[in-house]
Amino acid sequence: MMNRHRIPSMPRFFILLYLASLLPACSVYSSAGRKQFEEKAPSNILQPFAFLGCRELSFSETWLKEEFPSTTSELIDMTPNYEVWLRLVKNSSVEITVLSRQDPSDQSSGTQSCLYEFSSTAEWKSHKKSFLSDLSNSLY
Numbered sequence: 671m672m673n674r675h676r677i678p679s680m681p682r683f684f685i686l687l688y689l690a691s692l693l694p695a696c697s698v699y700s701s702a703g704r705k706q707f708e709e710k711a712p713s714n715i716l717q718p719f720a721f722l723g724c725r726e727l728s729f730s731e732t733w734l735k736e737e738f739p740s741t742t743s744e745l746i747d748m749t750p751n752y753e754v755w756l757r758l759v760k761n762s763s764v765e766i767t768v769l770s771r772q773d774p775s776d777q778s779s780g781t782q783s784c785l786y787e788f789s790s791t792a793e794w795k796s797h798k799k800s801f802l803s804d805l806s807n808s809l810y
Contacts, residue, residue, distance in 0.1 A: 718797040719766070722785040727769075732781040735769065743767070747802055752809055754802065756794070764788040766801075770809055 727735070739745070740757070747754040752770040759765050766786040786801075788794040 718788060718793050719801065720787045722787055724782055724784040727781045727783050732769075735781075746798075749806070752805070754805065758791070759787075762790055764791055764794040766794075768805060 739755070743755040743757045745753065746756050746766075752768055755767040755769070757765045757767070764787065766788065768784045768786070770782050770784070772780060772782075788797070
């Protein structure tokens with residue numbers, strides 16, 4: 671008499687083959703190399719900066735920023751659509767302010783100010799080019 675609960679040999683072979691293929695993946699995941707990667711990943715893979723937020727500037731705030739830029743800030747990049755300003759913060763981090771206009775030809779259009787923070791000047795220098803490139807691509 672044949673046992674009804676017994677799995678036929680051919681499907682059982684494929685199940686065993688599938689389970690055997692998963693074993694190497696499990697051992698790689700728990701390896702020392704994987705743990706080392708996970709420890710370093712936040713600083714290497716995640717954004718190198720913190721996005722602190724955006725706000726709309728009033729007409730008078732925009733005029734003041736254009737006519738009397740802060741003496742503690744340095745102009746990094748300027749296009750007809752946006753300006754990028756750098757300011758060193760006391761805790762050695764770098765604050766980036768991006769001023770952008772919806773319609774650069776219209777002086778009365780709203781200006782948006784967005785603030786980003788890099789943990790250090792070294793971090794800013796190593797990611798400056800990609801940050802500016804991403805900014806240029808995302809704004810216009």
